[in-house]
Amino acid sequence: MKLKLKNHPIVVRTTAQNFNTACLQDTDKLNKFKIVLGNRFQAIHYLPNGEGTTIESNWRGIKEEITSTRHEVLGHKMHHGKQWITVDTLDKIQERRNKKAVINASRTNAEKAKAQAEYTEDSNTSTDTIRIES
Known part of the structure; x- marks a missing residue:
């Protein structure tokens, strides 16, 4: 029985670097x-x-x-956010991420519960603003 082997060349692709x-x-x-x-x-x-x-x-x-x-x-070209997202919404999203990091870094259950309450308030307001804009 004869086997036929095909040569599959390895193609190395580099990403284009976009500069500002x-x-x-x-x-x-x-x-x-x-x-x-x-x-x-x-x-x-x-x-x-x-x-x-x-x-x-x-x-x-x-x-x-x-x-x-x-x-x-x-320097590299910065990717800008979508046009429908305003700067205020991006700030609220960043605050929400920071509060989530506080929850993950909390050591006691009391700290975690307090941080979780703040996070849920902020999460609701940020999701509401995103829904209004889209």
Whole structure:
């Protein structure tokens, strides 16, 4: 009996890194980005080019410097919440999470009961505001 084996190549996928390029509209940030990037390229320029360096390794170095500069100066793009959720509602949700953490961190039953009562009040008000907005 003959078996036929198929080769399934392993595909490694990397996620795209979204940087906050909107802040480059600010001239101060843009100038800072240009200065830092220029300094890093000057450092790359003065590295010795030996026999072991190839175009791919040079490109990898340039790409690494650009991404590290973008990460340092620009930072990652922040994901904003949905438009139908207001800032007040997000604050109430955060307060609710904090009160839940207090419940989980309480050591005695009396502390836990008191924290649970506060949590239920806050939970009801925050869920009501979410229902009104949606």
